[in-house]
Amino acid sequence: MNKPLILVVEDDTSVRNLITTTLKSNDYRFLSAPNGESAIACASSQQPDIVLLDLGLPDLDGVEIIRRIRSWSQMPIIVISARSEDSDKIAALDAGADDYLTKPFSVAELLARLRVTQRRLAAMNVSQGGSTFRNGQLSIDYGAGCAYLSGSVLKLTPTEYKLLCLLAKDVGKVLTHTYLTDKIWGSSWESDIASLRVHMATLRKKIEKDPDTQYIQTHIGIGYRMLKTE
Numbered sequence: 001m002n003k004p005l006i007l008v009v010e011d012d013t014s015v016r017n018l019i020t021t022t023l024k025s026n027d028y029r030f031l032s033a034p035n036g037e038s039a040i041a042c043a044s045s046q047q048p049d050i051v052l053l054d055l056g057l058p059d060l061d062g063v064e065i066i067r068r069i070r071s072w073s074q075m076p077i078i079v080i081s082a083r084s085e086d087s088d089k090i091a092a093l094d095a096g097a098d099d100y101l102t103k104p105f106s107v108a109e110l111l112a113r114l115r116v117t118q119r120r121l122a123a124m125n126v127s128q129g130g131s132t133f134r135n136g137q138l139s140i141d142y143g144a145g146c147a148y149l150s151g152s153v154l155k156l157t158p159t160e161y162k163l164l165c166l167l168a169k170d171v172g173k174v175l176t177h178t179y180l181t182d183k184i185w186g187s188s189w190e191s192d193i194a195s196l197r198v199h200m201a202t203l204r205k206k207i208e209k210d211p212d213t214q215y216i217q218t219h220i221g222i223g224y225r226m227l228k229t230e
């Protein structure tokens with residue numbers, strides 16, 4: 001398999017060097033761009049496998065860059081942000097980012113996020129056109145409208161099933177509360193988010209019976225992600 005090509009978009013030279021050095025010593029190929037315009041040009045001409053995007057750039061807003069890239073490509077975008085405010089991350093995720101890292105981050109964290117995204121890419125390639133989803137002991141037969149755990153039918157409510165399908169469709173990606181409630185109920189009031197928590201809790205009780213298996217990760221104040229198990 002080819003080494004993945006990562007586009008690093010970061011205006012801070014020391015952070016950019018840290019990232020590219022890490023990538024180099026971990027067998028990734030990389031390109032780098034110091035601002036938004038060059039990032040967009042590079043993304044379209046070089047077609048990287050994954051984009052690591054700093055949200056605070058001198059020329060363009062990071063969320064705007066995500067929107068522009070998403071208008072023609074689904075390439076995975078991991079946002080890197082010095083801002084710890086959840087609202088920036090949520091705006092980036094809702095614009096189409098796949099994941100986020102908050103500065104300062106460790107090298108181990110960066111590599112972990114890249115691995116999650118690569119698994120997501122691999123899962124996307126496998127599942128294209130398929131009518132069955134598989135992740136560890138969990139599976140969904142979309143045609144039958146049924147989900148299974150270790151081969152046994154899961155007794156899910158319609159909302160739990162819908163929620164599971166949404167998470168499965170974007171396995172490995174962080175989905176915001178707004179995105180999920182919008183897809184399920186067509187709205188995203190505070191009360192919808194509260195209901196979402198309840199449905200999520202009941203769904204998790206059913207699919208995470210085995211305490212060693214975690215399928216869903218909670219991102220407090222942001223949303224949820226289905227983890228791709230090896």
Ligand code: CA
Nearest residue numbers: 011054056057
């Ligand atoms: Ca910056």
